[in-house]
Amino acid sequence: MTRKTLPVAMLALAVLCGCGGAAETGATEKAAALPSPGAAAAKDKKHQLEAAKADCMKQKGFKYVAWVQPEQPQSDEDRLRDAGDYQAMQKYRQKYGFGVFALHVYPKEMNAPEAQMEGPNQDPNGKLQAALSGAQLDAYNKAKDACMVTVAKQVLGVTLKSNIDYYNQIALARRRATASTLDTDPKLVELATSMATCLKGKGYTVSDTTPTEMAKRGENVFIKEQDKVGREQDDSVPDVAPPGKKGQGRQIHMPSLTPEQAKPYLAKEIKAALDDLECGKDFYPVYTPRKSAIDTQIRAQFAY
16 A cells, blocks of 8 residues: 555545535534534543554564544534534535545645644654664564454454454445445435436436435545546556455545645535535435444444
8 A cells, every 4th residue: 555545444534524414403402412422432442452552562572652543522513414414514515525625625624644644643653653664664564463453353352354454344344334224224215216316417427326325426426536636646556446355445546736736626526515415405314314323333343
């Protein structure tokens, strides 16, 4: 994995994402009053995971600092979006679209990976790794993979193959949970089909009308565009992404774009995101709260 190539699952965890929705009666009051369920349990497990990883790395002869990124408190706007509120998601999409090219226009606001590296709350292990030689880094990464496999089983009860597999497993667990509960719901299937018909009427291509695919359809279109731009910039990689390996998430090649360079892409994305929201105004209030509840369960399970 090169510095600019990231698994989609890892990028999704690193960035504050939004999903559009429509307002329900009393959504503002309900959302503002809700805490983030499962957050405390997930944080505690994360500290346990990091401490166990540090001990394991020490036994293998490497320094590793047990580090948990400070969490930003969830705002009322965040809660409203999680509840499927139309006005809150419209406000978000008017500025950030689906949250893809906004990474390049508003890196700090969107908590982009490069902004995390430059911010005050940096993972100290980055500097430790940067000081290693190539051979030392290879040995370090092998040790980290082995330790992650061990401690994930001990702390989380999760079977992994490597450190990257942690992110793949999160994505897989989420896909399974949403497919088994949301894609089989007759009401959501009906609403997703109506949303697809509306989008087709606006000239958008829709190849899969299952609820989970409809919810991420727009974002995926612009993630592919982001990957395409990144590959066109880099002669060392093929212009078309190779097929993903079995059991591994899709890789994207992040482009290097200044805010000004990214703005035309974001403008196109914003229009598509608002069209998607309008067509999904009946779909998102039903889908989004249920999807948010699943995400909370997965977050507690994997402690991220």
